[in-house]
Amino acid sequence: MARKIREIMTSSPVCVSPDVDLGQVARRMRDENIGDVLVTEGDTLRGVVTDRDLVVRCMAEGGDPSSTRVGDIASSADVTVGPDDDLGTAVHLMREKSVRRLPVVENGKPVGIVSIGDLAIERDEKSALADISAASPNR
Numbered sequence: 001m002a003r004k005i006r007e008i009m010t011s012s013p014v015c016v017s018p019d020v021d022l023g024q025v026a027r028r029m030r031d032e033n034i035g036d037v038l039v040t041e042g043d044t045l046r047g048v049v050t051d052r053d054l055v056v057r058c059m060a061e062g063g064d065p066s067s068t069r070v071g072d073i074a075s076s077a078d079v080t081v082g083p084d085d086d087l088g089t090a091v092h093l094m095r096e097k098s099v100r101r102l103p104v105v106e107n108g109k110p111v112g113i114v115s116i117g118d119l120a121i122e123r124d125e126k127s128a129l130a131d132i133s134a135a136s137p138n139r
Helices: 022-032 051-061 087-097 116-123 128-134
Strands: 036-041 044-050 101-106 109-115
Touching (some): 036 109
Antiparallel strands (some): 036 044, 101 109
């Protein structure tokens, strides 16, 4: 059983700059089969955007994905974990902050992302959430 974040995190997260439009971000999510991207300026983490954010913070409000910049809707990245943190730290932060994904930062640079699904697979591979998280994507 994994004990550290680095053992279960997705390494090499997809990062975009704050000025990229949401249409490009949505296509990137589709092409990479992911539900989130990290928003960075250089090597500095500025925020996180999920597929749900695209819908709720842009489209549902009448926004235009081709002219809305990802930096305008990104959640702050004030909650992160390090790759050598214990899994319990991620569980605690996810519960406390009501988030499903945490950027993994090392020496100030984003190096991965850990999701609630990653934790479910690791902690109880027979749970419904683990089954869903491990399943092939719907196409």
